[in-house]
Amino acid sequence: MTDVPLARTSPALPLRHRVPVLRWLSAPDQGPLEYGRRLWLKLVLAAIFITLYAPIAILVAFSFNDSRRNIVWQGFTTKYYGIAWRNDSLVEAFVNSLAIAVMCTLIATVIGAMTALLLWRFRFPGKAATEGFMALPIVIPEICMGVALLVFFSRMGRWMATFESGPIAWWNELFSVWPLTLSAITAGHVAFSFPFVAVVVRARMAGFNRELEEASRDLGASEWQTFWNVIFPFMKPGLIAGALLAFTLSLDDFVITFFTSGPDTVTFPVKVYSLVRRGVSPDVNAASTVLIVITLLATILAMRILRPDKGKAL
Amino acid sequence: MTHPIISIRNLTKRFASVVAVDDVTFDIPPNEFFALLGPSGCGKTTLLRMLAGLERPSAGEIVIDGQDMAFTPPNQRPVNMVFQSYAVFPHMTVEQNVAYGLKVVGTPRAEIATRVTDALDMVQLSELAGRRPDQLSGGQRQRVALARALVKRPKVLLLDEPLSALDAKLRDQMRMELTRLQQSVGITFIIVTHDQDEALSMADRIAVMEKGRISQLASPSELYEQPVSRFVADFIGKVNLIDAEVVGTADGGLLCEAKGLGRVTLPHRGHAAGAVAIAIRPEKLTLSAEQPRDDKLVCIRGKVHDVAYFGDTSHVSLVTPSGLELLVNVQNRKAGATRGEELWVSWAPEATLVLTQ
Numbered sequence: 001m002t003d004v005p006l007a008r009t010s011p012a013l014p015l016r017h018r019v020p021v022l023r024w025l026s027a028p029d030q031g032p033l034e035y036g037r038r039l040w041l042k043l044v045l046a047a048i049f050i051t052l053y054a055p056i057a058i059l060v061a062f063s064f065n066d067s068r069r070n071i072v073w074q075g076f077t078t079k080y081y082g083i084a085w086r087n088d089s090l091v092e093a094f095v096n097s098l099a100i101a102v103m104c105t106l107i108a109t110v111i112g113a114m115t116a117l118l119l120w121r122f123r124f125p126g127k128a129a130t131e132g133f134m135a136l137p138i139v140i141p142e143i144c145m146g147v148a149l150l151v152f153f154s155r156m157g158r159w160m161a162t163f164e165s166g167p168i169a170w171w172n173e174l175f176s177v178w179p180l181t182l183s184a185i186t187a188g189h190v191a192f193s194f195p196f197v198a199v200v201v202r203a204r205m206a207g208f209n210r211e212l213e214e215a216s217r218d219l220g221a222s223e224w225q226t227f228w229n230v231i232f233p234f235m236k237p238g239l240i241a242g243a244l245l246a247f248t249l250s251l252d253d254f255v256i257t258f259f260t261s262g263p264d265t266v267t268f269p270v271k272v273y274s275l276v277r278r279g280v281s282p283d284v285n286a287a288s289t290v291l292i293v294i295t296l297l298a299t300i301l302a303m304r305i306l307r308p309d310k311g312k313a314l
Numbered sequence: 315m316t317h318p319i320i321s322i323r324n325l326t327k328r329f330a331s332v333v334a335v336d337d338v339t340f341d342i343p344p345n346e347f348f349a350l351l352g353p354s355g356c357g358k359t360t361l362l363r364m365l366a367g368l369e370r371p372s373a374g375e376i377v378i379d380g381q382d383m384a385f386t387p388p389n390q391r392p393v394n395m396v397f398q399s400y401a402v403f404p405h406m407t408v409e410q411n412v413a414y415g416l417k418v419v420g421t422p423r424a425e426i427a428t429r430v431t432d433a434l435d436m437v438q439l440s441e442l443a444g445r446r447p448d449q450l451s452g453g454q455r456q457r458v459a460l461a462r463a464l465v466k467r468p469k470v471l472l473l474d475e476p477l478s479a480l481d482a483k484l485r486d487q488m489r490m491e492l493t494r495l496q497q498s499v500g501i502t503f504i505i506v507t508h509d510q511d512e513a514l515s516m517a518d519r520i521a522v523m524e525k526g527r528i529s530q531l532a533s534p535s536e537l538y539e540q541p542v543s544r545f546v547a548d549f550i551g552k553v554n555l556i557d558a559e560v561v562g563t564a565d566g567g568l569l570c571e572a573k574g575l576g577r578v579t580l581p582h583r584g585h586a587a588g589a590v591a592i593a594i595r596p597e598k599l600t601l602s603a604e605q606p607r608d609d610k611l612v613c614i615r616g617k618v619h620d621v622a623y624f625g626d627t628s629h630v631s632l633v634t635p636s637g638l639e640l641l642v643n644v645q646n647r648k649a650g651a652t653r654g655e656e657l658w659v660s661w662a663p664e665a666t667l668v669l670t671q
Contacts, residue, residue, distance in 0.1 A: 214368050215401035217388040219415030233405045
């Protein structure tokens with residue numbers, strides 16, 4: 001008796017309704033825009049995500065692998081985090097990277113914000129050209145910029161060396177003190193990351209109501225007061241997002257850093273590269289995992305700040 | 315006559331090739347509710363912004379309370395502005411918004427507190443002092459903008475299209491409130507508007523602007539009854555304009571050959587010749603089924619072409635056999651006109667104006 005209703009309904013149902021996995025993969029009665037509900041699109045999407053993230057997942061997983069050679073899974077351990085921590089040159093490179101990232105973020109944010117304000121606020125001859133040149137570091141191949149910076153800094157270094165003894169010798173001395181030894185790399189990082197800040201801040205300022213600025217002036221505020229009391233608070237989400245962008249860009253840059261770093265100024269990505277040439281050991285995995293976590297946190301923070309509803313509330 | 319609070323002399327503003335304000339001169343006495351009225355693009359907002367110091371004049375003088383302030387920055391002028399978008403600072407509470415103008419000039423804390431409280435009371439916003447602008451309605455935001463400007467105790471308050479963003483009900487309420495506010499604080503209000511009803515109902519005097527120039531500066535009733543040009547007559551209220559030609563003079567008036575009317579004698583002081591326009595307000599026309607007996611009246615027969623019903627009144631549009639279209643406002647005390655009906659339109663010659671411009 002109980003078979004009767006089944007017998008009546010089952011043949012009418014297509015296969016994708018009867019098999020749970022297929023049903024999950026392809027809910028058929030969806031609107032044309034719900035791509036995610038179509039089986040083949042889901043498969044493509046899954047393939048893309050696997051290709052993108054499997055290497056990273058494996059890197060993180062193998063940082064816990066209890067094996068010196070790190071090819072076959074041997075068992076869980078966290079000891080390589082300890083080994084990475086005790087590797088002085090690796091830690092030094094890591095600290096260098098963080099120091100560069102912090103300096104670069106501060107400088108790039110200020111320069112980027114000022115550039116954005118200039119392009120947002122003023123009309124001047126050659127504005128379009130300025131805008132184009134400003135975006136150049138975003139599109140220029142990193143290798144070209146790296147080589148250009150290498151040539152520039154080596155010339156600079158040779159020229160500065162001629163002041164070994166003399167009235168401005170203190171200048172050279174100053175730049176042999178950490179973290180100013182990292183100033184060449186920092187300058188390189190600022191050069192390619194400040195346009196990103198400028199683009200983000202400019203996009204934010206496009207939504208600014210100019211009457212707010214005029215109202216502030218009208219109410220008795222000077223231009224300086226108007227900037228800090230009215231324009232800056234509006235700009236802030238853009239500034240924070242741009243700063244985090246600059247931070248992550250600086251932290252994991254390899255190409256430009258490689259050309260501007262010297263034997264005493266090794267950054268984390270450059271150090272990892274040199275270690276990997278001798279075979280990947282789990283301590284490199286461990287240090288990389290730490291870097292991934294830092295970058296990920298910064299990105300999540302940036303995305304939270306850039307959330308559209310957040311921006312409106314401000 | 316008292317010393318004018320604002321005195322504008324030959325003020326001109328050019329933007330690249332466009333002359334936004336063209337050689338404007340006028341005075342505004344203290345405590346006046348003054349309106350700048352005109353269609354969009356006539357230069358009224360530019361004029362207001364020059365008064366606030368947000369635009370630099372190309373030529374001319376702006377004397378505010380005896381001092382030439384044409385090039386004084388906005389933060390050093392004794393005027394404050396209510397912006398069209400209200401420009402309430404979104405990251406500050408209502409209270410902080412109102413206090414802002416006092417804080418930036420270093421007013422003592424205690425004084426700020428009392429003045430802000432008074433200002434919020436004045437616009438009935440005391441309960442909402444802690445709110446943020448995104449929690450306020452449009453009308454409330456406008457009150458914040460008003461309080462923020464008035465707390466500075468300006469000598470002149472500038473209002474840029476203050477009612478345009480409000481819905482009809484609120485607009486009427488705010489209109490009365492602005493008038494009340496102007497009387498209670500006793501300072502000059504200058505309002506910019508494109509809405510003639512707003513200007514007529516609120517202002518003591520109105521400057522009608524067209525293409526950067528002032529067409530006429532007069533009281534509301536004078537503007538309505540004695541417009542100096544076709545533009546003003548047409549812009550203020552509704553009007554029937556009939557093209558005519560002056561053909562001679564006749565005992566204290568003009569003999570005109572009007573298109574579709576024939577020869578009419580119209581009262582007019584001063585000289586007029588050539589092409590003119592005869593202006594007559596729709597409420598001064600009378601409709602009747604029979605031809606009126608009074609031969610002093612000008613009358614013409616027409617066919618009702620359209621009737622727009624407004625409850626208390628109807629706007630009847632008639633077309634005469636010669637193709638002249640006339641608009642008549644009738645009070646709906648008895649049954650109104652119906653479409654297609656043939657009626658007589660009549661008016662007293664004194665009710666018409668001869669416009670030479």
